[in-house]
Amino acid sequence: MKVDNRRKVRGLAGALASLAAVVFLVSCCASGASSGGKPAGQAKGAWSDASLPAESRAAELLKKMTLDEKIGQMTQADRQFLKSYADIARLHLGSLLSGGGSGPDENTAEAWADMYDEFQGYALKTRLGIPLVYGVDAVHGHNNVRGATIFPHNIGLGAANDPDLVERIARATAVEVAATGIDWNFAPCLTVPQDIRWGRTYEGYSENPEIVSVLGSAAVRGYQGTDLAARDTILATIKHFVADGGTFGGKDRGDAKISEEELRSIHLHPYFAAIGAGAGSLMPSFSSWNGVRMHAHGELLTGVLRGEMGFAGFTISDWAALDELGGTPEHRIALGINSGVDMVMVPEHYESFITTLKKLVKDGAVSEARVDEAVLRILTAKFKLGLFESPLAEREFLDRVGSPEHRAVAREAVRKSAVLLKNDGILPFKKENLKAILVTGPLADNLGAQCGGWTISWQGGNGPVTEGTTVLAALRAALPESVAIYDSLKAAEKAGAKIDVAVVVVGERPYAEWQGDTQNPALPPAHSELIETLSGQGLPVVTVLFSGRPLLAEREIAMSSAFLAAWLPGTEGAGLADLLLGDAKPTGKLSFSWPKTLAGIGAEGKKNEKPLFELGYGLSW
Structure with missing residues (x-):
């Protein structure tokens, strides 16, 4: 709905x-x-006098309470x-x-x-x-409620590093x-x-x-x-x-x-x-x-x-x-x-x-x-x-739950939190030069993965877990009708289309505490193979990464013409379309150093190996 x-x-x-x-x-x-x-x-x-200080009212009420009421x-x-x-x-x-x-x-x-x-x-x-007093984990919006605005997780907001934005997100939440x-x-x-x-x-x-x-x-x-x-x-x-x-x-x-x-x-x-x-x-x-x-x-x-x-x-x-x-x-x-x-x-x-x-x-x-x-x-x-x-x-x-005003703040947060790690000049896309674009990858049309854990359920989930806009849907809405959009190479080949560029959306499955620990923070093999297959066919590949942390992705970055770390952006995928199409400039900077190898992870690893990208790194155009 x-x-x-x-x-x-x-x-x-x-x-x-x-x-x-x-x-x-x-x-x-x-x-x-x-x-x-x-x-x-x-x-x-x-204690019932609302004009008195809270501390005084609490002290007076406490005097009236039995041990059972206190416990x-x-x-x-x-x-x-x-x-x-x-x-x-x-x-x-x-x-x-x-x-x-x-x-x-x-x-x-x-x-x-x-x-x-x-x-x-x-x-x-x-x-x-x-x-x-009723408590809930509303850690990136009112994330238990279907239809609420889901903002980027904190790792993305750290890359935006905008306290005014964070305060406005918390106000909306x-x-x-x-x-x-x-x-x-x-x-x-x-x-x-x-x-x-x-x-x-x-x-x-x-x-x-x-x-x-x-x-x-x-x-x-x-x-x-x-x-x-x-x-x-x-x-x-x-x-x-x-x-x-x-x-x-x-x-x-x-x-x-x-x-x-x-x-x-x-x-x-x-x-x-x-x-x-x-x-x-x-x-x-x-x-x-x-x-x-x-x-x-x-x-x-x-x-x-x-x-x-x-x-x-x-x-x-x-x-x-x-x-x-x-x-x-x-x-x-x-x-x-x-x-x-x-x-x-x-x-x-x-x-x-x-x-x-x-x-x-x-x-x-x-x-x-x-x-x-x-x-x-x-x-x-x-x-x-x-x-x-x-x-x-x-x-x-x-x-105001899931209102256009709150979603606009979330879209702004998506734009400001994404970090451009590589760009050989392919970004931003020039709409007038595009005739056919491939938007693919396991997470291109996966709102649940886009939001990550703590979304509707504890560990999160795949698919349309709530209401929002995926990257595929956002690009379809933003590009003119003259640009053909395909969600698989097979569909493009069947139509006889010549693809100008491939946007490949890959990343981690949704997870939260306990289930999210890993000894190998890397892309699933199938995601890496997709990037390799498309780039091996001579297609310019723009990789969009959904992840709850930096991943060991030096090889995937090397195979891509551009690489955008989008973290876990939430429901407003249109913010990523804004960046890809040049309606906004990337301003996000890494709030975590990005390791080169497994040996460079952790406190000791950071001392022993220079990261692939330093804290504060981020490109623009």
């Missing part, structure tokens, strides 16, 4: 809400919430594992999340808003009416997220990847901590705006603290075997800037530093983060991360919370977590003072977000 057609069914938010949302609103009103979604009829106190606030479950929606109220849950692919059956922005409002209704009916009710984003990622074998390399803006500091802070400002209580802002999460991009061998969830000096100068560096920008929450890493897991590293999570860096927000564990600390459940939970984890993401086993933590408090293994500290931070964030005054989805923004 085209985006514009989808919007025709939208109107005023309240008038066009689904039946489920209407039923929810009626039930809330009947139980004491106003038609605007504001809690009413529950226990009241100074509930520290608990985050994934919506897909709720045994009953009534558990939200029964267990006083403070938060829900949608992990990658965890959404409503009908994956539309409206359905997400309906789902969110229904969940929020259960929270509003509790004794104190404390609303949920915040609006699309808020439209569906979600108020908390597990982004931006402040990793500084040092080894491209790591499958999460594309989540980092750069291997250079200065670039990460500037762009990560811009993203925080974009998500959170100047007032978190504004209806179009969301809470940012800086992650994954710390040195997730410095693990030995680029192993996901591995060990960063580095000195404190390297930890501070490279990996901690961006956090100082993002905390200065006001980041409201932080997520520790699954990884370790010299053998100590980050979720158990009290020296860093409490001593450095709180004492030295002055972080005042709350911390949220990664997905079931306390389970990886070893020992009994009691030991793992006590260790994580005493080390500095405030809210625990326990996607599935939320009730057993609550039972265990309550026992730990009763036994003195976790002090109630530590619980109060964590809950105070969580409540303060909720008051700052304005959730007590406006807990429901911001439906007036639904028309």
